[in-house]
Amino acid sequence: MHCNNDGSAGPNQKTLTIAAGKTITSIYSQWTHAEGPYTVYLAACPSTGCTSVNSATAKWFKIYELGLISGTVYTGKWANGLLMANLKWDTVIPSNLKAGQYLIRWETLALHQSNTPQFYPECAQLEVTGSGTAFPTSEYLVSIPGAWKTSDPGVTIDIYSDAAKTQTTYVIPGPRIYPGFTGVNNTTPITSAAPTTTAAPITTTAAPPTTTAPSTGGAAQYAQCGGKGWTGATTCVSPYKCTALNDYYSQCI
Numbered sequence: 001m002h003c004n005n006d007g008s009a010g011p012n013q014k015t016l017t018i019a020a021g022k023t024i025t026s027i028y029s030q031w032t033h034a035e036g037p038y039t040v041y042l043a044a045c046p047s048t049g050c051t052s053v054n055s056a057t058a059k060w061f062k063i064y065e066l067g068l069i070s071g072t073v074y075t076g077k078w079a080n081g082l083l084m085a086n087l088k089w090d091t092v093i094p095s096n097l098k099a100g101q102y103l104i105r106w107e108t109l110a111l112h113q114s115n116t117p118q119f120y121p122e123c124a125q126l127e128v129t130g131s132g133t134a135f136p137t138s139e140y141l142v143s144i145p146g147a148w149k150t151s152d153p154g155v156t157i158d159i160y161s162d163a164a165k166t167q168t169t170y171v172i173p174g175p176r177i178y179p180g181f182t183g184v185n186n187t188t189p190i191t192s193a194a195p196t197t198t199a200a201p202i203t204t205t206a207a208p209p210t211t212t213a214p215s216t217g218g219a220a221q222y223a224q225c226g227g228k229g230w231t232g233a234t235t236c237v238s239p240y241k242c243t244a245l246n247d248y249y250s251q252c253i
Contacts, residue, residue, distance in 0.1 A: 003055050003105060003123035013051050013125075020130035021095030021183050026106045026122065027088045032251060033110040033118075034081035035159055035223075037067035037172045040091045041144070042126075044135070045101040050125040058103060059141040062177050063184055064091050068170035073159050075220045076168070080108055095183030096132035101125070105144070109173065112224060114158040117150070136178035148173035160220075219252045226250030 018024055043058035066079035083089055089106065104126050110118040121144075150156050154171040158164060177184065219225045219233040225242035226234050227250050236242050236252035244250045 003103075003121050015049060015051075015101070015125040015127050017127045017129060018093055020093050020097045020099065020128055020132050023090050023092050024104070024126075025088055025090050028083065029087070031080070031084045031087060031108070033108075033112045034084050034251075035078050036080040036109045036111040037065060037154070037170070038079040038083055038089060039066075039107045039109075039172065039174060040064035040089075041105040041107065041174075042097075043103045043105070045103060045125075047101060049101050049127075050103050053103060055103060055105075055123065055144070058143075060105065060144050060147065061136040061140050061142070062175055063094055063181065065172045065174070065177065067154070067172040068168070071168070073157070073164040073167040073170060074161075075165075078111075080110065083108065092184055093126075093128060094132070094134060094181035095130075096134040096181060097128055097130070098133055098135045099128055099130050101127055109155070111157055111159050114160055115156050117155045117157075134178075134180050134182070136180070140175050140178045142175050147175060160223075223252050224250065225252050 016024075039062060041060040041062050043053075043055070043060045045053050045058075066082075069077040069079065069082075071077055091106075102125075104124050106122050108120045110120065148155055152171070152173050154173045218235040218237040219242075220237055223236075224232065225236055226244065234242060240252040242250050243253050
């Protein structure tokens with residue numbers, strides 16, 4: 001759950017300068033899991049920068065979240081499905097955020113394995129410029145780990161259960177977004193209309209799944225349907241086809 005090398009400076013350490021109110025784009029080389037939410041956090045660093053900051057001791061606050069967009073938990077459209085289709089995500093830095101040094105954390109939560117949540121965080125170092133003064137109060141600040149529990153309803157969940165087939169709501173883990181921020185796109189999917197500043201490429205690759213999903217009637221859209229070691233469904237519900245994405249993962253798309 002940590003990032004930033006626990007404060008140990010690595011080679012080619014860089015900080016991106018971005019103005020409050022501008023859009024930062026996270027770029028992925030691969031993402032194969034369509035089910036789950038996408039969240040973005042910031043954590044303030046000392047004025048000297050974030051290079052030596054241990055992310056486990058940082059106080060994080062959420063600036064963006066998107067979970068179940070439409071449909072049911074079982075077959076609905078999720079934020080991670082948008083990420084899989086676009087391999088990037090645009091996030092607006094709050095326009096009134098206090099200037100300073102920050103860590104930014106992009107976090108995907110993959111829910112494709114029943115009751116086996118998989119968190120994939122990536123971080124970068126920012127210097128935010130501007131004349132804003134807004135900063136969250138203590139009730140919106142969290143530690144990571146510590147911002148959620150495995151027992152939280154949005155963390156440990158079986159998206160293939162009978163209940164999930166009719167469930168149309170999903171509780172995104174973590175704190176609320178600070179209401180004092182302005183100019184945040186906390187409910188808007190990817191857009192290309194805003195000017196963007198691009199952070200260093202992200203190279204997260206999801207680990208090969210090791211458990212199976214129900215096979216009755218074929219796998220649902222975006223569900224796994226094949227790969228080395230896979231023993232679950234190998235066909236998809238109509239009109240989707242089982243497509244190999246790599247040796248370990250085939251998906252109904």
